[in-house]
Amino acid sequence: MRLVYIDEAGISSRNQEPYIVVAGAIVNADIQLRLVEDYIRTLVEKYVRPHERDGFVFHASEIFNGGKTMLREDPYWSIDRRMSLAHDLAQIPNKFDLRVMLGYSIREISDQYLDSISEGYSLKEFSPKDKTMHSLLSAFAECVYYVEDWMQEYAKNENCMLVVENNDQSNKMFRQLQSRLQKIGKLDNPPNPGPFPIKYIREDPLFKQKTSPSVLEISDFCAYVAKRFLNDVHREKIRPYLEPWSSQIVSPGWIK
Numbered sequence: 001m002r003l004v005y006i007d008e009a010g011i012s013s014r015n016q017e018p019y020i021v022v023a024g025a026i027v028n029a030d031i032q033l034r035l036v037e038d039y040i041r042t043l044v045e046k047y048v049r050p051h052e053r054d055g056f057v058f059h060a061s062e063i064f065n066g067g068k069t070m071l072r073e074d075p076y077w078s079i080d081r082r083m084s085l086a087h088d089l090a091q092i093p094n095k096f097d098l099r100v101m102l103g104y105s106i107r108e109i110s111d112q113y114l115d116s117i118s119e120g121y122s123l124k125e126f127s128p129k130d131k132t133m134h135s136l137l138s139a140f141a142e143c144v145y146y147v148e149d150w151m152q153e154y155a156k157n158e159n160c161m162l163v164v165e166n167n168d169q170s171n172k173m174f175r176q177l178q179s180r181l182q183k184i185g186k187l188d189n190p191p192n193p194g195p196f197p198i199k200y201i202r203e204d205p206l207f208k209q210k211t212s213p214s215v216l217e218i219s220d221f222c223a224y225v226a227k228r229f230l231n232d233v234h235r236e237k238i239r240p241y242l243e244p245w246s247s248q249i250v251s252p253g254w255i256k
Contacts, residue, residue, distance in 0.1 A: 001028075002155060002159070003029050003160065003161055004160055004162050005214070005215040005216050005218065007164075007223045008021065008136060009021050009023075009060075009226070011135075014132070016231065017227065019104050019227060020104060020105050020107065021103070022139040022143040023101070023220075023222040023226060024101040024102075024162075025215055026100075026150065027098060032098065033215070036098070036213075038213070040092075040214070041212075044213070047081065059210075059217075060220050060225065063086050063221075064086065064224070090245055092218055093218065093244075098218065100219075101150070102223075102249055103144070103146065103251065110135040133173060140174060146252075148199070148201060152200065160200055160201055174205055175204050179204075222245065
């Protein structure tokens with residue numbers, strides 16, 4: 001049984017984040033899951049003060065920028081400590097042979113598509129939130145596409161299930177989209193190319209709060225780093241946190 005832990009990055013500022021990224025880390029539940037969780041637990045013990053460990057979760061945005069738990073003004077959470085932690089997290093996909101699928105969408109192109117729909121069918125203009133959700137769903141669908149394709153090639157005798165960070169804004173849409181992708185080909189003519197309809201991804205997605213230790217912390221890290229790599233004009237600054245796991249990315253066409 002494979003579990004695919006999925007998280008997203010890039011849905012905040014439209015000006016600063018023209019790309020939205022969805023990352024999926026595939027884990028063999030019987031072989032890899034406990035090992036990865038145990039290793040994340042060692043990183044909590046290594047980096048987090050004992051009185052802060054209960055309920056502590058690694059969030060990539062805080063690791064790179066500081067935040068509510070990793071306060072910039074707290075000398076303990078110095079930039080050196082946070083970047084050392086980022087370095088250790090970046091080793092995990094390769095260290096445990098976790099395949100990472102990256103789906104991304106370009107907001108401008110996604111927006112143009114929605115604008116053409118509204119004009120062609122005399123629909124009400126889509127709101128900025130609608131456009132963000134459409135871009136997010138496009139990236140999610142691409143990530144799911146790569147998961148299904150990989151399962152068909154390398155895990156034909158197994159099934160998998162998506163574990164997605166709980167988000168009230170997108171849960172229903174993710175569930176509906178997965179259901180749709182499980183029916184494509186049965187409903188559409190001519191049949192769509194590629195691995196659709198999806199057959200190996202079973203049941204509805206499991207929506208889970210991010211806790212620690214969890215592989216969601218790894219998909220969060222991968223999504224954030226990939227988003228920064230695509231969006232940031234200073235790409236070389238983030239590359240050291242992408243390179244250690246770039247060999248585990250199986251999404252065709254990804255910029256490495």
